[in-house]
Amino acid sequence: MSPAGSEDVDDPYGLLLDCLEEPGQAKSRLPRIVGLFEADERVTRLCAAWGCCLLANEIDDEETIEYLVRRLSDRLDEEDVSLELTTTLDYISTRYADQVETILEEMDDEERERGELPLPRVGNFTRANYYSRDHSRDGVGRTQIAGSDATDDPRTAYANREREERERLAHERERNETRDRSAEDESSDREPESGTGAPMTQQRTAVTSIATQSQFDKLHILATRERDRYADIHEALVGAGGEEAAVALRLLHEPDTPTEKTAFRNRIDVVLDDWAHAAGHSHVVSILDWGVDPRPWVATEFTGDSLADIDGVPPAQRLTDAINLADAVSHLHYNGVVHAGLDPGNVIYPDDIVESDETRPPFLDNVGLMGAFRFHFQPALMLDPRFAAPEYFDDGYGRIGPATDIYHLGAVLYYLFTGQAPYDGQFAAVREGVLGEEPPAPSTVAADVPPELDDVVSKAMATQKLTRYETVSHLEQELLSVRDRMDTNHG
């Protein structure tokens, strides 16, 4: 560690020591300290956070606070905002709330003068650029982006080249963002036209209202995480009863017309209530709070990447994950809840695992939301058709119910074990496959799939409900039997 007053600009410990011992002199090193937030090493960023908080606390002058707020806020626009930076800014904004409020207002005014979209704060340090500028529905319905043919049919299914598709989507999104920015420059007041995603100003107002209506003592938006099929998701820090927690604040998409909105809110209120009651399972995403005013929202535990987004699950973990997922669905059904939209996008793997050798357990997400959304949105926007049960394609196969979840679970297990969807291609081809033929047995698709699983998946994905598993418990039981047989064979 460097001694106090060290001139070694690369030594974060030295800078931190300076802040501790001689904060007055260390003030001149603020640019270097703030620069440490860009470091890859977490310990360096922690030094920066500690140093900034120390200086803000010790020096306690307007100039230092303004400098810190401006520098740190500017960095929030960057892609990978570190937790250390947001926590530091949160600390300063809590400690000097009025001053930070004034500084942020000034920054907004300056941005407005520069022609940027006017973006008031939400919570404390939140700035508009936290919100995604992606106003299009790209990525909202996975099913929109399949194939190379441009089509207006929202029911298009994914092609089975998901990584290339994602890359292509990312490029398109970049282009769209550039285009959006240009458009914003031309007309700063323009909002997204409509659809499922709310305009940004509405979202900001909504979050402010949610903060006051929720059971949380405080609610700070840290970052906008993403826009998914069901909601705009914000990474938020909430406090209740003296404890703080990171949550995903989801502002659910809504229909456009007032009449539909009312009906949708009535439905989603019931659905979220069901989710909250059924969430007491170790593999179901928990709800912390929810409401439908000023728009439907739900605060859930912080989640991570979906099964559709990760590069597969380690073979040794797949069967355990399958059993856990079956147990979670069984738990939902026991509580009278039908997920109805289960696909790999709704199986979440948390990204808060610290140790690299720690396995990531799967969680069921967006529980039951399909039960409300499918009455107001094109279901194919909310559920990947390649994983959808026959009853979604043809009413003749019966209602959406527990048996639907069993089919979807079978399709998810297919993907979990093989890395491929059971059916592939454009919507018409997928529909024909789902209604007409059995997918190739998983063990023929991937070499490391135990053949015993073929029957389990096939039975879960039976076209007719009569020949499908009657309950998820049966499916879970057979998965356990497969595991026991495998253990016996290997042991």
Next chain:
Amino acid sequence: MVEVGLHLVADNANLTFIFFIGLAIQSVLGLRFAYYAFRNRAETEIQTQAPIWTHLLYIGTFAALYGVAGLLEIVTSLDLAVKSVLMLATTLLLAFAIRQIHYTATSGDGGAERTHPFERLARAAFVGVVLAQTVLLFQFGVSELTAAVESLSAVAFLSYGVVFYRDQMSVGRLQGTMLDSLLRHLLPVLTFAALVSIVTLATVAGLDRAVILHVQVVFIIMTATALMTATIKLRQNLASL
């Protein structure tokens, strides 16, 4: 001229009362079973399932008719000896239903392509036996011959159904499904319905008719209660349609 009034079964008031209760239950539950089978057939748009529901519809109908015929014998002067054919037909339809379920579950085509010519002949023979029994009963009334035909036919029908049931159970990929569950509920119905007919064989052996009727009424009640639990599966399936 048909007289309305109480006509005791085997001149035994207690037995008549139990028969009345058993047959009334059989009528109601048979009708209920038929109703839900009909609703399932009407609601489903999957053609391969239609034969299953049709079989179950007829099973319920024949079971109900057997109950009604028995009740009529008690409350009127009618002598409907031919009612035993209704129970025999119920047993045969149950065996056919199990066969149908097995083929539908394993091949999805109702087994049309896999039916062996011998098996087709056997089915035709079964139907022929039921028709012959009807003629015999009309022509000669209840006799040792009709009792023997009735009971041995029931044994054959029961065996036929059990063969398909065992085949079905050996197919691992069907266990735990709704169809598998329905099949498991139909087997007791088949067994008890067959036993109602099989016990008549005891008359050939010279056992007292009153004793046989006491045993028979027990199996009638068991058939009705087994039908009741099978109806639950029909209702469950209907709810999912």
